[in-house]
Amino acid sequence: MISKDTLFAVSLFPYLGFLYFLTKSNRTPRLALIGFYLLLLFVAITIPAGIYAKVAYGESLANVDWLHGSAEFFLTLSNILVVLGFREAIFDRQSSKES
Secondary structure, X not given: OOOHHHHHHHHHHHHHHHHHHHXXXXXXXXXXXXXXXXXXXXXXHHHHHHHXXXXXXXXXXXXXXXHHHHHHHHHHHHHHHHHHHXXXXXXXXXXXXXX
């Protein structure tokens, strides 16, 4: 059976491919693209935060509220940017159809 840590590490490669093709297409709204890239920052912050939670508190990251919430902030920010980026693209498209 594959461990969750291995699955997490392996899932990074398809996501990097997704980002590559999304960027290369030049059709993704810039703000949404920034949000998708910000998800990498969330991952980069979550890994050391999880290690710190285990070493300092002997707990998983999910059980150290202040640390978990701080890391999750970047996931929330990423999601907001993706939504706002596509929202802006929809409004731009609608306004160009009306013109």
